[in-house]
Amino acid sequence: MLLIHCCFPHPPCISDAHLFPSGFKSSLSADVPSIKLVDGNSSCSGQVQVLRSDLWGSVCLEGWDLTDAGVVCRELGCGEVTGVKIYRRQAIGKIWMNKVSCGGNESSLAECASGTSLTMGCLNNLYAGVSCWSAIRLVNGSNPCSGRVEVLHNALWGTVCDDYWNKPDAAVACREMGCGDVIDAMKSAYFGKGSGQIWMDNVHCSGSEDTLSKCPFNSWGIHDCVHGEDAGVICHYPLRLVDGDGVCSGRVEVFHNSDWASVGDNGWDLSDAAVVCREVGCGEAVEAKVGSYFGDGTSSLLMNYVSCVGSESALMKCNFDGWLLNSPLSVMDNAGVVCKCECKSNI
Known part of the structure; x- marks a missing residue:
């Protein structure tokens, strides 16, 4: 499988020309979660898969560009797009979308114009992928899988308060970072005090969530904490x-x-x-x-x-x-x- 990563702000690798009129809509339902990324190095990077008729299928690369990728990033809660990824491989499951054409304001890929599903492989066996800004980072750790937890909101990085911070919460952070299982949930600014915003407080994850932002917590920026209470994690090293x-x-x-x-x-x-x-x-x-x-x-x-x-x-x-x-x-x-x-x- 060939994977090419084209990074923003360089010009997109794929032509911006689209061959289908804007009124041509796919039959994907926008009412249910219908998208995921696979074979990437984080939950916000990888090959695009869409769900239709209870089956996951691929998206062809033809016509795919940064505008389309940006819709995917927003739909997944992964922030802004940083690039398109190109996968050369056999299709994973069905091929549900080709020649995708998004305007850029859609809330989901299902709302974008596209061609019909294919029974044969995509042109040159090339499939669409995305890379998005990660909404989480670990700071001041001894390696990429340990450190103070910081999350991105409104284009600003901020910390997470350690009120009720425990291993299920830390497990979600480890998973979102692409690390292994959680080793420990650290409190009291174990990895040093952050600065600026404290974005999350009273986080209550079950441990199965894909991202920390999907866990219950106070509204963004609502807290009663100081940076001496910044939360951290130690994850198994990958x-x-x-x-x-x-x-x-x-x-x-x-x-x-x-x-x-x-x-x-x-x-x-x-x-x-x-x-x-x-x-x-x-x-x-x-x-x-x-x-x-x-x-x-x-x-x-x-x-x-x-x-x-x-x-x-x-x-x-x-x-x-x-x-x-x-x-x-x-x-x-x-x-x-x-x-x-x-x-x-x-x-």
């Missing part, structure tokens, strides 16, 4: 080194969709390894290992064609082509690293 000679060498595995996935060695080099070594707290990269140097592992999923500049703070922030099934009939070689420092810091 990256590990396996079957190496020490804690700072081994096969690279990333946590994705509740399972550990290997990393393919296509294009794997020292820039990629440098990001991994730094992310796990192991200093500089010494070697980038290919050809399943540390063994094949047992993962059925593979993170494919990783391409890092070398300055990224996490492997999941590097460009990559998506997730492939690594079946026993077509086992692909995986990547590994050897890092300089044998003194990994743990959370």
